[in-house]
Amino acid sequence: MTNKNEGTASRIYLVVNFVILILITILFTWHATRYYSDWNNGLESFMKNMAVSLSYPAWTYDKRVIEQITAVMIEKDEIISVVVYDDKNNKLVVKEKKLNLTTTDLLFGTKRLDRTYNLIYADTYVGKVIFTYIDRSTRTFLVVSGTGAALLYIVSALLILNIKKNKKLAVMVNELNELNAELEMAFNELEETQNKIINAEKMAALGKLMVNIAHDINTPAGIIYSSLTEQQNRIDSIVKKFQSDQLTEEDFKDCLDTISELNQIMLRNAKRIIELVQSLKRTAMNEMTQTWSEST
Incomplete structure (x- = not known):
């Protein structure tokens, strides 16, 4: 009878652990997806707005204003370079900052990404802007939150085992x-x-x-x-x-x-x-x- 009770308790323990693992996995996936979506949408909105603000200066070839706008762009943490071209594909302005990939970046798999936006003014193509950025913050968040989720599961499993x-x-x-x-x-x-x-x-x-x-x-x-x-x-x-x-x-x-x-x-x-x-x-x-x- 005792062995039977112990077997039942062990099965219940495994089921509870499995349910907790599923719940933590679902919660982590939902939170990570939402974080990445918010980050990506925010960055895209910023770059689109900057591209719109560059349209008129690119049309007038006003490098001074373009320099000022791109100087603001390059201050954003994720962006490491901004290159503005005119309608003939000639470079108007290049802004970039030095990127030092750390060992953590290499372990987390940090990537360099590019995104191009056409500059349109009065329904006329006046050039383009190419942003180069990195996904360091999202990678760091995923690793940290993933580690937190794993620790949460371990603590939960140990708590159930202790009970x-x-x-x-x-x-x-x-x-x-x-x-x-x-x-x-x-x-x-x-x-x-x-x-x-x-x-x-x-x-x-x-x-x-x-x-x-x-x-x-x-x-x-x-x-x-x-x-x-x-x-x-x-x-x-x-x-x-x-x-x-x-x-x-x-x-x-x-x-x-x-x-x-x-x-x-x-x-x-x-x-x-x-x-x-x-x-x-x-x-x-x-x-x-x-x-x-x-x-x-």
Whole structure:
């Protein structure tokens, strides 16, 4: 039954992890697509507006105004060069800035891209402008947000795994508490039996035997009591760590090993006590039978 429950819990854990992975992937894809679309539309709008502002100066061949406008264009982070041509494909103005591709750019796959816009004034082609730009910001965003999404999934998976382990730990702690209660009950019953035997004053013939047996029982009983006390202290410590969320896997394993060792000690001494009690019962029965025979 336990194995079946563990198998069901493992399948649920895998399904939940898969659902979280799908949701994070969808969220990342949607966010990345929206970011790239906004960036691309914004850059395209900027370049179109600049191309419109260049139409009249290109028509009048006013290089001074073209120089001023392209100086504004080249200040934009993504744009690395602006080249303006007249209607005869002659260069009017060239503005560019030095591009230093870093190791990060190479790792992220940063690309140089070109975009050309015709300059139209009064429905007449008066030239063209070619923008050269890079997609560094989008690449950086994709890598950073992708890394964030991966970390989010890892944290979610670890959180779910921790919840699963905590539930399993809680079940094991309950089982240990139940076992401890049963052991204490058995010890109490044994102690009660011992007291009854000691208080049986009518069995005078067993007096000497009772003293010896009581001595023999006290030793394993004391060991069992000490083991139970240590076991309870271990359980209390584990429960406190569990409740304060400080419980580690090493602490839990160490607790299990200690409890297992204490259980073995208690089992050996309990078996010794049982053997002593059985011996006492046989002796008492023989004595009672002999007394009854003599009285008849």
